[in-house]
Amino acid sequence: MDKSTFGRLLREARQRSLLTLECLAEASGVSVRAISDMERGLSLPRQATLTELMDALELDEHERRRLVQASVRRPQRRVPRQLPPDLPVFRGRDETLTAAREITDRGTGSGHVVAIGGLAGVGKTTLAVHWAHQVADRFPDGQLYVNLRGFEESDEPLDPGEALGGFLTALGVAGGEIPASTEQRSALFRERTAARRLIVLLDNARDAEQARPLLPAFAGCLTIITSRNRLSGLAATEAATLIGLDVWTPAEAVAALAARIGEARCAAEPEAAAELTELCGRLPLAVAVVGAQLSTAPQIPLRLSVRELRAIRPQLDALSADERRTDVRAVFSWSYQALAAGTARFFRYLSVHPGPTVSVEAAAATAGVAPPTARRYMRELISAGLLSRDAEGRFVMHDLVRAYGSELVVAERDDRLAAETRLLDYLRYNARSAGRFMSHYRPEPTSSQAESTVHVVIDNREEALAWFRQEEATIAAALRTVQNPRLLRRRVDLTHDRVGYTAATGRWIEEMAATRAALDAALAFDDPIAVMRCARHLSRALLATGRADEADEAVGLMIAQLHRLPADHRAYAERNISLARDRQGRSAESLHHARNALAIARELGQTMEIAMALGSVGWSLAVVGEHEEAIAACEEALALLQDIGYHEPMGAIWHTIGYAQQGLGDTAAAVATYEQSLRLHRENSDTSERPTFVLNDLASARLQQGDSDRARANWIEAARVLDDLGSRRAAAEMRAKAEALPTTGRGAADAGDP
Missing domain, CATH: 3.40.50.300 (P-loop containing nucleotide triphosphate hydrolases)
Structure with a gap:
């Protein structure tokens, strides 16, 4: 969307909230001029600014979603702007x-x-x-x-x-x-x-x-x-x-407090203001928390706050030998005790969240509340100085504040296991939902989801990518730090549920690290289905990065689990082993496992699995030169898929037919069939690497016809797609093929066509 669309939506939201420009500016902290420029279509906000505006307008989830979508900028040269926001009340130093x-x-x-x-x-x-x-x-x-x-x-x-x-x-x-x-x-x-x-x-x-x-x-x-x-x-x-850096000087500490609560207030009680900063040890973090707390209660005399802090500090002295740590924990305790009961409970559970930043949705899931409630609590915690925001508008908790919150979880006997369970269920459910738009890969169901899981509305690839980018740091932290043995299976399932994202974005290195850990866990609780899944993901990542020899161990693990798997899982595993062996260049073994998958599927009578296995058999036959038999297997697969209305695999099966036709010497038919395969892949919005396989073979067929310009265009297109997917080695191979061709001029006018 453009700037004018965003401006119209923002203006309508402000008017529905019965706010003037000045009132919205005061509530959000964004200047009147900046809001006016946005409403007139002159600018778009940064994410942090947009979040402040939406919070001030108290928009519901649907309205927030519309504004976020409208604020997306058109692609341009990437200039990172990752600095956290500057502190408006910075003083001293x-x-x-x-x-x-x-x-x-x-x-x-x-x-x-x-x-x-x-x-x-x-x-x-x-x-x-x-x-x-x-x-x-x-x-x-x-x-x-x-x-x-x-x-x-x-x-x-x-x-x-x-x-x-x-x-x-x-x-x-x-x-x-x-x-x-x-x-x-x-x-x-x-x-x-x-x-x-x-x-x-x-x-x-x-x-x-x-x-x-x-x-x-x-x-x-x-x-x-x-x-x-x-x-x-x-x-x-x-x-x-x-x-x-050392702590502030006395003058700097009082100036910083005055910047937060007002010069006049400190001037009215200078001795109390000075003592407050001394009770904070003149530590900037502690002074900031005290200032935030005092700013919410402007009617309370500073001398009363001094007495309250004096009363709290002795209770904490025995808990820490570090005087500075006692200072800051006393301040945290004072601020925490001023929270309403619901906000205090939310704060404790928020400290369980393991990520460096936290979204509203993840916080809501962890604490077991609805997102609008979580958003209100988080605004209150910001006001209390216990939470802040980064450049993208995400919420950040200082590590000392997180450590203090963790102490409270123990002291209050909160259910940490339940909080971690809710967080993992939130990540799993929405990773699976977003994964539908990431690639052709569709993970089969794992275990049931908790009823309290927070569901994010994800209706397209852009929203799926946005969710994964928002939560990928939390996913990584959860997989790394959640250690309760009772959550081991959920961690394995989460690794499985995010595979679509790692495959679509080419994050193979991260995938290998996470999957190896999940594989160790699956082996520890001796679940053959989980072992098979993890080994499959690991082999796929290794093969995608050109490590065919290393993939052999993972494939071997899949083979070792075959006799322990239920029949339907065994058929699926056989197909994946066949694919891995094909990528390793072990064609006879690939055909053997594809035929095993087909035999199991026929025994089960599952039409879709029969069709998929026929596709695997067809490809393996074509690779070993049995072209006519390959075409027959593929035609049977297409008929079955047509009967059940499942069109997504058809592009790959038409590719196999084209490959077999090319092997039989019918190049013209092969070109037409490859084009049909590409059309089907595009109609099905296939964002995987599969269309690049078709483009590669189409280029070779066109080269056989003497059309080097179109062959070059196909290889360049394949390289571009592989670049987007992050498959560096494969993209380089496609580009090298294109660059090796002489320029003949034939078909130059149509060089961009498939």
């Missing part, structure tokens, strides 16, 4: 900011690497983000941001390779173009940033070794690293400038 600006002003003779160190909650991230926003205009190629999770108690530090994968994706690298190893990814990242002026913010790094692979090589980039450790190693090897 004048000397540090002056030093930081001097670093930026030194020119581009050498790359700028700056490491900001200090204890938890001292404001390292806030300072880094503020500085980055101040100088962002000097770096026109964008900003990259990642939370490296160096010190989170609930999760392992982020692997540098995973962080690099996110950076490369943000820079426009297709999933399949992203190498497997951290070293290769780091090299590609340096290559892709070699001519760009970027800001790279590496937040919460554990140590220098975690940060080093993420450093761009170009001298025109600014890299800012935050860590609780002093990263002296980077100073030695990368000439990094080290900046140390």
Whole structure:
């Protein structure tokens, strides 16, 4: 949609809410001018801005969905804008900011690497983000941001390779173009940033070794690293400038509190304001939470708040030997005790969520409430200073706040297992729903879904991709951190349910890591169906990345489970083994397993499975040169599929017929049949790699006819599709075939046609 459509929808929503421009600006924190520009069709909002507007308008799920769809920008050159929002009430750090600006002003003779160190909650991230926003205009190629999770108690530090994968994706690298190893990814990242002026913010790094692979090589980039450790190693090897942060000075702390609750209020009770900041240990995070709490109750005298904080602190002294940790936990406790009972319960369950960011839907599922209720609670937690938002409008919980919430889950005897179960069920159900639009792959049902699962409306591929992108970090974190043995099967099922997304986007490396873990779990609880599924997914990922030899072990596991599988699962497994052996070039074995699948299907009398097995048999026969028998098998399969009205596999079966016709020397018939196959794939919106197989064989047939221009066009089209799917090796092979052809001029006018 265009800007005018979004503007009309926003204006109508505001008018239905009986809000003026000024009232909406006050409620959302977005300026009157910015809202006016949007309503007049002059601009589109960033995701974080859009979320603030929708929350202020209190839109229902349907209205929110329409606005989100209308706000999507048309494709353009990818310039990442990943910085979290700047803090409007930023105060203090004048000397540090002056030093930081001097670093930026030194020119581009050498790359700028700056490491900001200090204890938890001292404001390292806030300072880094503020500085980055101040100088962002000097770096026109964008900003990259990642939370490296160096010190989170609930999760392992982020692997540098995973962080690099996110950076490369943000820079426009297709999933399949992203190498497997951290070293290769780091090299590609340096290559892709070699001519760009970027800001790279590496937040919460554990140590220098975690940060080093993420450093761009170009001298025109600014890299800012935050860590609780002093990263002296980077100073030695990368000439990094080290900046140390301590707590605020007394004056800075009071100024920061005044920025949040008002200058007049602090001036009216200066001694109480100063004591409040001292009770916070002058720690910026604690002062921010106190300021948020006080701003919601402007009528309460500061001296009363001082007494309340004094009363809470002794209760926590025995729980921590770290004085600073006691300071911040006292503040958290004070803010938490002011929450309504429902919001307090929601906060505790929100701390169970394992991801670095959390969506409203995932939060609702985890806490067992409806999304509108979750959205209201999350706004209250933001007001209380216990939650914030990132550049995309997603909700973020500081790791110290999450640790405090986890303590409360134990203290209040909340049901952590139930919360984790609800989260996994939410992820599984919606991954399966979104997976319908990802590829031709359709996972068979696993186990039943919980009734309380939050269902997201997903009606097309764009919405499916948006959901997966929203939740992929949560899925990865859940698979990594949810360790309760009673949830092992759900973790395996979640790995299975997201296969469509990883296949459609070419995220084979991530798929291999997750599937190996799921396979270990399936072997541990000795479920032959689960083992077969996981082994199938693993072999597919290995074959897609050109690791045919490594896939042999996974295929062997499938074969080893055959005698333990129910007949219908055994037929399906035999077909998948046949496909894997075909990809490995072991044609005789492929035909053997395809015939096994057909025999089982005929015994079961399942028409669709018979048709699918006939398709596998037909292809295997064509590959070994039994072309007439292959055509007969495919014609029988087509008739069965037509009878039951299942058209999706027909494109692949017509491809086999064309391949057999070409093998028989009837090139003209083969070309016509390949074209029929492509039409069917397009009609069925097949987004898998299957159409590229047809394009490859169509190109070879046209080359036999002497039409090198159309052959080239087919191979180039196949390479483009494979690039989009992330199949780097296969795309390169198609492109090499196209480039090897001489330009003859024949068919040049139609070179774009299939």
